[in-house]
Amino acid sequence: MNVSSYIDAVLITYSNYYINFKSISKPNFDLVCKHIVPDRVIGLILSNDEDTPGLAELFLTYFQINQFTHLQSLTLIDIGPQLWENIIQNMVELKNLRSFFYTQPSRINPWISDIIGNDLDQLDSHLFDIYSPILPQLCRLRLTHGDFLSSIQFPQLQHLILERSSVDIVKHISSVAAQLKSLQTKFILNNSTTKFIYPSTQLKRLALEIEGSDISMNHLEEMMSDLPRLKHLILIANCNRDVVNGQRWQMIVQHLVTFNFMFNLSVSLEYQDLDSFRTSFWLEEKHCIEQERKPKLLP
Numbered sequence: 001m002n003v004s005s006y007i008d009a010v011l012i013t014y015s016n017y018y019i020n021f022k023s024i025s026k027p028n029f030d031l032v033c034k035h036i037v038p039d040r041v042i043g044l045i046l047s048n049d050e051d052t053p054g055l056a057e058l059f060l061t062y063f064q065i066n067q068f069t070h071l072q073s074l075t076l077i078d079i080g081p082q083l084w085e086n087i088i089q090n091m092v093e094l095k096n097l098r099s100f101f102y103t104q105p106s107r108i109n110p111w112i113s114d115i116i117g118n119d120l121d122q123l124d125s126h127l128f129d130i131y132s133p134i135l136p137q138l139c140r141l142r143l144t145h146g147d148f149l150s151s152i153q154f155p156q157l158q159h160l161i162l163e164r165s166s167v168d169i170v171k172h173i174s175s176v177a178a179q180l181k182s183l184q185t186k187f188i189l190n191n192s193t194t195k196f197i198y199p200s201t202q203l204k205r206l207a208l209e210i211e212g213s214d215i216s217m218n219h220l221e222e223m224m225s226d227l228p229r230l231k232h233l234i235l236i237a238n239c240n241r242d243v244v245n246g247q248r249w250q251m252i253v254q255h256l257v258t259f260n261f262m263f264n265l266s267v268s269l270e271y272q273d274l275d276s277f278r279t280s281f282w283l284e285e286k287h288c289i290e291q292e293r294k295p296k297l298l299p
Contacts (some may be wrong), residue, residue: 016070018043021059023051023079033059038067042096046087047077056083066090073099073140074287081123088131098156104163124148146185149173154180167196174198181205188212197223204229210237214266217242224252231257239263248278249274259286 011174012117019036021029022045029052048056059083065074065087071094079087079102091097128148135141135152142161146169149162154177162169162185170185175198188198192213197206215237224230233256243263245247253259 001196016040016042017122018073020045021052021055022047022049024053024055026181029055029058033062035156036063038063039069040067041066042070043073044068044071045075045077046079048080048083049078064090066093068094070096073101075099075101075103077103081127084127085130088127092131094134094135095137097134098138100134100138101140101142101161102144103142146173152176158182167194170196171198173202176200183207186211187217192216195219195222196227199226202229203227205232206230207234208236210235212238214238214240215243216240217245217248221248221252232256233259233261235261235263237263239265241265241267244269244273244276246274246282249277250279250281253286254281 003057017040019030019032019041021101024032039161046056046059048054050126056076058285060083065071074091074094074097076087091100095120104108125148132148132291135149135211136154137156138154140157140159141157144163146162146165149169154160154173154178156192157173157177158179159182160173160177161183165185165187167187170183170187173183177200179202180200181202183200183203184207186209187196189212194213196210196215196219197208217240220235220243244265251262
């Protein structure tokens with residue numbers, strides 16, 4: 001049996017399949033595309049990153065996204081504006097779509113350097129107007145930012161990643177996404193008295209990076225009281241001196257399954273200032289460690 005016949009046999013065997021075009025060679029890409037049955041594909045990853053440059057354009061010479069009538073999950077990696085409109089206009093016809101991830105790479109793209117200021121904002125807004133009708137049906141969503149989400153209802157949303165957002169967007173999401181179970185985001189806090197997390201009764205996993213103003217222990221205690229079902233927490237923030245209190249932390253995190261916090265202080269600490277984190281709860285159960293280097297929460 002040659003390779004082409006083998007692929008045919010594999011694709012016929014399965015009524016539904018998931019296709020990942022990240023890190024695939026050009027010959028294999030062409031071979032797979034020639035044998036795809038679009039209405040059997042339920043998951044699709046398209047990538048134009050440095051490992052697969054130009055393959056998204058090539059994919060669109062074989063298919064249009066709306067041919068994948070049973071598609072449930074779509075991930076776009078490093079897809080530039082020359083392809084966005086083509087993909088997104090057809091994406092809104094996918095009535096079975098439940099997961100949409102857009103991932104922007106860390107490297108600088110040539111197309112970004114050509115689109116700056118108001119032009120980029122206008123393009124962003126135009127594209128959002130096209131794909132916004134599909135957002136209420138999604139259960140999983142990842143976007144580079146949440147700038148235009150304040151008008152959207154999310155009755156089905158359970159998992160959300162926003163690489164950049166704001167306090168107002170987080171407040172809106174909390175009010176319209178009653179089924180939200182996980183949230184990962186980053187925002188700037190401009191006022192230390194501002195409430196930044198709002199009640200979310202179903203949220204079980206939160207990964208949060210806060211820049212700007214310092215937050216206090218009172219903020220954190222209020223946040224935890226608003227998240228009664230939270231089990232997993234990652235928190236990176238600038239904090240007041242009062243967060244260096246192992247006893248108060250223990251009271252609000254002892255029910256968590258996993259917990260990682262990294263706080264940046266504007267004051268220096270002495271060795272004994274961390275004594276409240278040298279108890280058995282922290283050293284044996286929660287494994288508290290000191291770390292000076294500031295990590296990144298979002299890739």
